[in-house]
Amino acid sequence: MTASVEVSERFGAFGGRYVPETLIPALDALTEAYAEAMRDPAFTAALDSALRNYAGRPSPLSDAPRWSERIGAPVWLKREDLNHTGAHKINNALAQGLLAQRMGKHRIIAETGAGQHGVACATVCARLGLECVVYMGEEDMRRQTLNVFRMRMMGAKVNAVTSGTRTLKDATSEAIRDWVSTCEESYYIIGSVVGPAPYPRMVRDFQAVIGREARGQMLERAGALPRTVVACVGGGSNAIGIFHAFVGDKDVELVGVEAAGHGLHTTQHAASLSKGTPGVLHGAMSYLLQDADGQVHPAHSISAGLDYPGVGPEHSHLRDSGRATYVSITDDQALAAFDLLARLEGVIPALETAHAVAWIDANAGRWKSDEPVLLCVSGRGDKDVAQVAETRILTT
Amino acid sequence: MLSERFTSLRAAHRRALVCYVTAGHPDRARSLDLIRGLAEAGADVLEIGVPFSDPVADGPVIQSSSQEALEKGMTLNGALELVAEAKLPIPVVLFSYLNPIIAAGPNVLERARDAGVSGVLVTDLPVGSDAEREAWFGAGPLDFVRLVAPTTPRDRMAEIAKHGRGFVYLISRLGVTGMHAELASTLPASIATLRSVCTLPICVGFGISTPEHARTVGALADGIVVGSAIVQAAGRSVREAVDLTRTLRAALDEIE
Numbered sequence: 001m002t003a004s005v006e007v008s009e010r011f012g013a014f015g016g017r018y019v020p021e022t023l024i025p026a027l028d029a030l031t032e033a034y035a036e037a038m039r040d041p042a043f044t045a046a047l048d049s050a051l052r053n054y055a056g057r058p059s060p061l062s063d064a065p066r067w068s069e070r071i072g073a074p075v076w077l078k079r080e081d082l083n084h085t086g087a088h089k090i091n092n093a094l095a096q097g098l099l100a101q102r103m104g105k106h107r108i109i110a111e112t113g114a115g116q117h118g119v120a121c122a123t124v125c126a127r128l129g130l131e132c133v134v135y136m137g138e139e140d141m142r143r144q145t146l147n148v149f150r151m152r153m154m155g156a157k158v159n160a161v162t163s164g165t166r167t168l169k170d171a172t173s174e175a176i177r178d179w180v181s182t183c184e185e186s187y188y189i190i191g192s193v194v195g196p197a198p199y200p201r202m203v204r205d206f207q208a209v210i211g212r213e214a215r216g217q218m219l220e221r222a223g224a225l226p227r228t229v230v231a232c233v234g235g236g237s238n239a240i241g242i243f244h245a246f247v248g249d250k251d252v253e254l255v256g257v258e259a260a261g262h263g264l265h266t267t268q269h270a271a272s273l274s275k276g277t278p279g280v281l282h283g284a285m286s287y288l289l290q291d292a293d294g295q296v297h298p299a300h301s302i303s304a305g306l307d308y309p310g311v312g313p314e315h316s317h318l319r320d321s322g323r324a325t326y327v328s329i330t331d332d333q334a335l336a337a338f339d340l341l342a343r344l345e346g347v348i349p350a351l352e353t354a355h356a357v358a359w360i361d362a363n364a365g366r367w368k369s370d371e372p373v374l375l376c377v378s379g380r381g382d383k384d385v386a387q388v389a390e391t392r393i394l395t396t
Numbered sequence: 397m398l399s400e401r402f403t404s405l406r407a408a409h410r411r412a413l414v415c416y417v418t419a420g421h422p423d424r425a426r427s428l429d430l431i432r433g434l435a436e437a438g439a440d441v442l443e444i445g446v447p448f449s450d451p452v453a454d455g456p457v458i459q460s461s462s463q464e465a466l467e468k469g470m471t472l473n474g475a476l477e478l479v480a481e482a483k484l485p486i487p488v489v490l491f492s493y494l495n496p497i498i499a500a501g502p503n504v505l506e507r508a509r510d511a512g513v514s515g516v517l518v519t520d521l522p523v524g525s526d527a528e529r530e531a532w533f534g535a536g537p538l539d540f541v542r543l544v545a546p547t548t549p550r551d552r553m554a555e556i557a558k559h560g561r562g563f564v565y566l567i568s569r570l571g572v573t574g575m576h577a578e579l580a581s582t583l584p585a586s587i588a589t590l591r592s593v594c595t596l597p598i599c600v601g602f603g604i605s606t607p608e609h610a611r612t613v614g615a616l617a618d619g620i621v622v623g624s625a626i627v628q629a630a631g632r633s634v635r636e637a638v639d640l641t642r643t644l645r646a647a648l649d650e651i652e
Contacts, residue, residue, distance in 0.1 A: 018494055018520040020453040022545035022570060024552070163459060169450065176452040181571035183547065280495045280520065281450060293471040294499025295449040 009197045010285075012320060014313035017196040019176075019283045026183040031198045033103045038205075043102065050094050051209065054127065055084045057091075059210075061217035066344040071360060073367030076222060077347065077377045078214045078242060085120050087350065087379030088210060088238045093120035093189060095206040097128050100187035107131045107186040111175040113140055113168030113234065114305035114352065115147025116379055117191030122156035132156035135174040137167040140304045147383050165298040168234075168308045172282050192235025193312030196283030200313050207241025214374060215245045227371035228253040231378065232356045233326065234270065234306035236315045238378035247323060256315060257356045259301035260328035270299035272311040273319050273326040286313040302331035302391075303351035303384075333358040338381060338388060350379035351388070397487040397514040398539045398562035401440055402597040402618065411648045412563075412619025413610075414599050415626055415641060416443040416491060418461040419478055420470025422631055427465075428482055430630050433638040435484045438645030441599075443517065443621065444479060446472045446492035453493075453519045455574030457624040461631065472496045472504070476511040489515035489541060489562070494529070505536035515539035515562045523556045534559065541565055546586050550593060557594035564594055565621065568602045568613070574624050576603040579612060587616045607647035614648045 010016055017027060037043040051057040062077040080088035093110075100108060108130050112118030118134040125132035134151055138160045141148050151158050164170035172194075179188040193200045193207070211229075218226055229246055231239035233256035246252040261269035269275065272287045279288035281296055289297040289309035299309040318324035329337075334351055337358035342348045349357055356375055367373055381388075405412050415434045420427050431442055447462035447470050454462070472492065479488050490513050497504060497518065505516065516538040521529065523542060533540040539562030544553050546569060557564055566587065569580035583600070590598055600613050601621030613620050622644060630637040 017522070017525045019522065019525075020519060020545070020567075021522045021543045021556075022547050022567060024522050024524075024545070025547045025549060164449070164463075173450050173452045177455070177572050180453065183570065279498065280493075282452070283520070285526075288495075290495070290499065292499065293473075294496035295466060295471075296495070 011314040011317035014316040018280045019196045055090045058213045064345050071364045074372045081377045081380035087116040089117040089120035092206040093124045096189040097124035105187035109188045111135045111171040115144040122151040122154040126154040134158045135171040137161045137171045139166040192237040193240045194235045204240045208244040210241035211245030222372045226374035229374045230255045230356045231376040232257050232352045236312040242376040254324035256326045257359045258328040259306035260330040261300040268300035270301040271328040281310045284313045286316045305352040329355040329358040348381035351384045353378045411614040412440040414441040414621040415439040416623030418445040419475035420465035421461040430634045437638045437641040443489045443491040448493040455572040457628045461627045472500045480511040487514040491517045509537040517541040554593035563597040566600045575605040610644045610647040614651045
């Protein structure tokens with residue numbers, strides 16, 4: 001019997017493959033091609049080489065002396081912002097791009113929120129000579145004009161999505177619709193640890209390089225594992241990427257920071273793990289912002305990359321099992337943290353990352369001086385500078 | 397009730413006309429007129445679509461009808477009330493994404509039966525995706541109608557056919573719901589392959605909108621499903637959708 005007739009892989013009660021029948025053979029083929037590729041030393045060597053020589057890995061681990069003083073414990077920054085294209089997204093895009101090429105697919109589909117995944121895909125497609133079609137919500141295109149320009153520069157076609165909330169949720173739906181229509185020739189590079197199996201596991205594996213490197217760097221530089229690992233969570237790929245290597249280290253606390261938008265007491269937030277309930281969106285069972293009738297509730301965050309009503313199924317499992325803790329930070333707190341890291345450390349973080357910065361900052365004094373805190377700086381804030389300037393938060 | 401309907405159609409050498417509507421579109425009152433009108437105009441089975449906020453398997457027509465219905469307050473429970481109120485002389489299949497069904501609670505299938513629904517079709521619950529929930533649907537009071545796609549291999553078709561009840565819904569083409577001028581060239585082969593592994597009636601949907609399509613597909617399959625064309629016509633007027641249904645009925649009845 002075909003692989004698809006077995007119960008699809010899950011993370012506890014979460015995950016699965018809740019997709020139209022048309023996609024099942026494509027997901028089976030992908031599962032098989034991914035397993036084969038990872039067993040092939042030529043593929044893993046090509047990926048390692050691309051990560052090292054093209055994306056700029058390993059990314060540095062920076063100390064943060066001025067901010068650490070304020071926190072009362074050493075804070076370490078895993079610098080995914082220094083990767084080519086400015087975020088962790090390139091790790092996954094490069095790997096899936098190579099996998100698509102290996103599968104003989106010439107057309108790449110991607111969805112994007114903040115535009116970082118779209119840019120990473122456009123970049124990889126330019127390098128590998130693949131056609132690239134990016135779906136992006138009209139509202140996000142407005143918030144992230146720079147990234148739209150970058151994608152187009154590299155030859156990607158950026159399709160504005162005007163349905164629903166005109167953000168990442170609807171961009172993802174539109175990308176799935178494209179894939180249902182073109183699955184024989186197209187490869188869909190999902191940008192986060194969401195979607196039907198095998199995507200959440202595969203994207204996690206491709207992002208796990210963040211935590212593998214960071215764990216070694218912490219032992220080498222700090223002489224200890226971190227007490228706490230902190231990352232922002234939208235779909236949750238940078239968080240899973242840095243958490244994964246530490247899941248087995250029982251003394252390492254894992255904290256995911258969601259977007260509280262205008263506050264958890266309002267309906268204007270993106271905190272699926274804090275305020276959602278289990279449901280099915282975009283192919284997986286996971287925590288979801290939804291109403292009593294099972295209609296998905298629009299999310300809100302100042303950060304386009306966190307503006308998503310769902311979350312990766314593995315995070316739902318980590319939440320329910322208690323292995324990771326999920327907290328949230330408002331738009332205003334994130335904006336203040338954006339400024340803070342820039343001024344104290346000369347690092348302008350992405351607005352997404354700024355949520356994680358804000359949580360650490362709000363918890364100054366929580367750690368002893370010998371308890372290191374590790375932050376995943378998932379991306380750089382250049383893309384957000386214009387939007388933040390608009391809010392006039394920066395005072396000179 | 398689905399199997400009885402298909403048995404009597406088969407005995408009469410007639411093809412089934414399955415009509416899809418989005419519950420609550422264009423509004424509740426017209427939706428009620430519409431489903432009654434379609435039954436009178438010769439529909440054999442009514443698929444009542446539960447509007448969902450994120451319909452990834454649907455094209456622009458059903459997306460926008462769903463959006464409109466949601467904005468006017470339609471829900472799965474509202475769709476069941478509509479069916480109960482319509483008291484249709486033909487079987488009704490509840491057509492939904494999984495999430496609204498889960499949200500409606502553990503007794504939703506019994507409540508659907510009590511409202512007069514005979515079958516249930518879930519867009520995003522393919523065979524093998526969730527053993528527990530599939531078993532729950534399979535053991536429930538409704539015929540659990542399963543979908544086959546043009547990409548489905550033969551051995552999987554057999555597996556799907558084994559799990560299905562009522563009829564098998566064959567998706568005619570790659571892609572989402574919506575109207576196309578031409579039928580997919582692969583359709584006759586898909587029908588033949590499915591027929592070789594499946595004893596259930598085969599109804600073909602996605603992209604079937606004209607009397608020509610109805611005649612061509614009806615000659616090969618046991619029935620056709622028309623969705624977007626009816627929904628689009630209903631958006632203009634109930635009468636237009638009913639007229640289209642009559643035309644399709646006549647086209648199917650010309651076969652043999």
